[in-house]
Amino acid sequence: xxxxxxxxxxxxxxxxxxxxxxxxxxxxxxxxxxxxxxxxxxxxxxxxxxxxxxxxxxxxxxxxxxxxxxxxxxxxxxxxxxxxxxxxxxxxxxxxxxxxxxxxxxxxxxxxxxxxxxxxxxxxxxxxxxxxxxxxxxxxxxxxxxxxxxxxxxxxxxxx
Amino acid sequence: xxxxxxxxxxxxxxxxxxxxxxxxxxxxxxxxxxxxxxxxxxxxxxxxxxxxxxxxxxxxxxxxxxxxxxxxxxxxxxxxxxxxxxxxxxxxxxxxxxxxxxxxxxxxxxxxxxxxxxxxxxxxxxxxxxxxxxxxxxxxxxxxxxxxxxxxxxxxxxxxxxxxxxxxxxxxxxxxxxxxxxxxxxxxxxxxxxxxxxxxxxxxxxxxxxxxxxxxxxxxxxxxxxxxxxxxxxxxxxxxxxxxxxxxxxxxxxxxxxxxxxxxxxxxxxxxxxxxxxxxxxxxxxxxxxxxxxxxxxxxxxxxxxxxxxxxxxxxxxxxxxxxxxxxxxxxxxxxxxxxxxxxxxxxxxx
Ligand code: SF4
Numbered sequence: 337x338x339x340x341x342x343x344x345x346x347x348x349x350x351x352x353x354x355x356x357x358x359x360x361x362x363x364x365x366x367x368x369x370x371x372x373x374x375x376x377x378x379x380x381x382x383x384x385x386x387x388x389x390x391x392x393x394x395x396x397x398x399x400x401x402x403x404x405x406x407x408x409x410x411x412x413x414x415x416x417x418x419x420x421x422x423x424x425x426x427x428x429x430x431x432x433x434x435x436x437x438x439x440x441x442x443x444x445x446x447x448x449x450x451x452x453x454x455x456x457x458x459x460x461x462x463x464x465x466x467x468x469x470x471x472x473x474x475x476x477x478x479x480x481x482x483x484x485x486x487x488x489x490x491x492x493x494x495x496x
Numbered sequence: 497x498x499x500x501x502x503x504x505x506x507x508x509x510x511x512x513x514x515x516x517x518x519x520x521x522x523x524x525x526x527x528x529x530x531x532x533x534x535x536x537x538x539x540x541x542x543x544x545x546x547x548x549x550x551x552x553x554x555x556x557x558x559x560x561x562x563x564x565x566x567x568x569x570x571x572x573x574x575x576x577x578x579x580x581x582x583x584x585x586x587x588x589x590x591x592x593x594x595x596x597x598x599x600x601x602x603x604x605x606x607x608x609x610x611x612x613x614x615x616x617x618x619x620x621x622x623x624x625x626x627x628x629x630x631x632x633x634x635x636x637x638x639x640x641x642x643x644x645x646x647x648x649x650x651x652x653x654x655x656x657x658x659x660x661x662x663x664x665x666x667x668x669x670x671x672x673x674x675x676x677x678x679x680x681x682x683x684x685x686x687x688x689x690x691x692x693x694x695x696x697x698x699x700x701x702x703x704x705x706x707x708x709x710x711x712x713x714x715x716x717x718x719x720x721x722x723x724x725x726x727x728x729x730x731x732x733x734x735x736x737x738x739x740x741x742x743x744x745x746x747x748x749x750x751x752x753x754x755x756x757x758x759x760x761x762x763x764x765x766x767x768x769x770x771x772x773x774x775x776x777x778x779x780x781x782x783x784x785x786x787x788x789x790x791x792x793x794x795x796x797x798x799x800x801x802x803x804x805x806x807x808x809x810x811x812x813x814x815x816x817x818x819x820x821x822x823x824x825x826x827x828x829x830x831x832x833x834x835x836x837x838x839x840x841x842x843x844x845x846x847x
Contacts, residue, residue, distance in 0.1 A: 377827075388827070401671060403612035404602040424602050425595015427525045428612050434674040435827050440525070445595035 339414060339473045342389045342450070342457060349467035351378055351385035355459035362458045363448065364441070371441050373450040374459050374468070387459075387468055390437045390450040392416050398429035398438060398449075407438070407447070417451050420444065522766060522820040523675075529593040531816035534665040535694075536586025537619060538687055539811065541661035542695020543702075544579025544626075546726070548655050551576055554719065576651075577633070578702055579658060579695070580626020587619050611671040615664045622661050625654040662691035665815075675822040676748045676755035682741040683818070689737055693730035694811035696723060697783075701804045704797060721794070724787055731784050731807075738780075738814075754823045762821045770817050779810015 353376050356369040364371045377386040392415045398407045399416060406422035407429050409415075418429075418438065423446040429438045430447060438449040450457075452470070460470045590612075591600040604620075607613040628650060632638055639647065666684030673679055700723050742762070748755030762771045786803035790796065 386827075397673060400609045401611070403604065403606050403610040403616065404599075405606045406602075422599075422602060422605075423595070424599040426590075426593070426603065426612055427595075428610070428672070430525050431523075431672045431822075431824070432674065434825060436824065440595065447595070 340452070340455075340470055341392060341473050342452070342460070343469045343471050344387050344389055345467050345469075346384065346386045347467075348465045349376065349385040349387055350465055351376055352464070354462050354464070355387060355468060358458040358462045362453055364443070368443075371439075371443060371448070373439065373448055375436075375439065377436075388436050389459075389468065390416060391435050392450075392452075397432045397434070401428045401432045403428065407449075413452075413455075415452055416449070418447055418449050420446050420448070423447055521823075522761065523822050523824065526593070526819050526822075528816060529589050531812065531819050533586050533589035533593070534668070534687070534819075535812045535815045536582050536589065537615075538662050538665045538691035538815075539694040539698055539808070540579045540582030540584075540586060541622070541658040542579075542688075542691035542693070543582060543699045544576065544622075544658040544695070545655060545662070545692060546696040546723075547575035547579060547699055548651055548658075550719070550723075552651075574706065575699055575702070577626060577630055578699060580623050580629075582698070583619055583661060584623045584626070587623065590616075611664070611668045615661075615668055618657060618660045618664055622654065622657040625650065625657060629654065659688075662688045665691070669818070669822065672822075674825045675758075676753035676825055677745050677758035677818065677822045679748075680741065680744055682737065682744055686734070686737045686741050687815075689730060689734045690811055690814055693727060693734055694808055696727050696730065697804050697807050700724070700727065700800065704800060717794070721791070724791060724800070727807075728784060728787050728791075731780055731787075735780050753825045758821045758823050761823065762817055767817055767821055770813060770820075774813035775810055775817055777810075778806045779814055783807035783810070 353369060355374045356372040356376065357367050359372040359374050360366060360368045360370075363373060369375075373390075375388050377388055379385070396407075396409065396416045399405075399409055402408070403426060404422050404424055406419045406424070408417065408419070410417050425440065425446045427440060427447065429449075430440060438447045440446075441448045457468070457470050459468050590603070591597050594600060594603075604613050604616045607617055632642065632647065632650075642650075663684045666687035669675070669678035670680070670683055700720065703720065703723075742759050745755040746759040749757075761767055783803040783806050786799045786806070790799040790803065793799070
């Protein structure tokens with residue numbers, strides 16, 4: 337799983353919340369979206385859905401603020417993980433993440449986060465419209481550049 | 497050129513006045529328990545700072561024998577012990593808020609980068625120093641053994657720790673970074689001044705509560721008057737810092753920062769009652785007015801009690817309000833979707 341990341345395309349998301357279900361089943365054995373590591377942010381009025389996933393940042397702030405080092409970088413797999421045996425559930429990482437990621441598990445009383453399901457993300461497998469994909473980090477850059485170019489082009493389109 | 501400027505200004509307008517789909521709500525991860533923790537830690541530290549200064553400048557001692565034992569308590573030092581006692585009551589509130597409370601000792605494992613861990617260490621050391629001064633104030637033999645210089649040294653270290661504790665309560669929130677309301681140096685400053693003001697008020701109430709007989713000859717009525725004056729000045733400074741703080745945060749609205757929205761949440765949103773009644777009236781106006789009355793009519797000590805209770809409540813609500821209104825900045829993705837949507841809507845309108 338070296339160098340692979342989750343990539344979200346909000347335009348494709350239909351808000352079915354399948355990913356939340358399979359994520360919670362995979363990680364906690366029960367179908368309970370409040371224990372999922374992926375969450376869908378909904379704008380009902382405009383019909384937009386945004387799957388929120390961990391960005392596994394290069395210099396994550398969640399690891400910086402964690403008082404116990406439970407939240408740490410797994411350098412080998414290039415991901416950020418939380419050790420549930422060390423987490424005390426202080427929620428500082430939740431407050432600090434700019435991407436609204438780690439979530440408090442109300443049953444285990446610790447914070448949980450996406451760990452790429454050890455290389456086989458369930459949300460990707462079960463997302464029918466393919467709004468979430470697991471791709472090489474380089475590819476994502478290409479997509480981003482393409483998107484940015486399109487955005488600028490759209491913005492500068494004459495007559496808008 | 498002109499039209500693109502028009503689009504921008506319309507965008508900013510809609511961004512600030514309405515949110516798409518996500519109504520701005522108070523945050524809920526850190527609530528009352530953390531507010532009480534920050535409040536008691538601040539108040540304890542503040543009362544220790546003021547108590548130490550009084551102790552240094554008046555330098556009085558009054559020994560009281562503790563009967564069954566061969567111990568003597570220096571009552572004048574009661575003002576010094578009060579601070580660590582408050583912090584010691586406040587510290588367990590952090591533990592109370594943890595998901596898994598029995599693991600609380602883990603909370604000091606990462607002092608290199610985490611302010612929660614640093615705070616844990618600062619508060620524990622402060623409580624430890626309080627304990628040492630309690631032991632010292634109980635045993636005259638130990639006092640002579642350590643000597644005045646030694647005691648002064650210990651008190652100085654404790655004073656530094658008290659300042660660190662009071663500032664820490666603000667820095668902890670600031671260290672979270674992506675909450676515009678908390679991400680300013682004015683917050684630790686505000687909390688420090690509020691700590692001094694609530695601390696000195698609690699000290700004043702302690703002195704009055706312990707009664708004149710017990711403390712006869714140590715705390716003169718002129719000292720009480722002086723403390724009252726200090727208290728009033730602190731309220732004014734705190735008020736100015738609060739206005740400056742809110743004004744400053746209100747300006748931060750770029751890059752998805754929710755500073756302005758957090759301030760409106762406090763001033764005219766869901767938290768407006770808490771802000772105007774709990775913080776402004778109970779924490780500033782009411783105690784200030786009562787204290788002014790008291791300086792004219794010192795024969796009514798009840799005025800101090802009412803002022804005190806109101807001010808202490810205001811101090812707690814200040815922490816709670818600032819915690820609640822600490823709305824996280826928008827996620828870049830979210831910002832982008834919103835911008836896209838707004839642009840789409842605008843272009844539809846223009847068509
Ligand atoms: S909730 Fe757990 S992982 Fe998050 S900062 Fe606290 S101890 Fe670390």
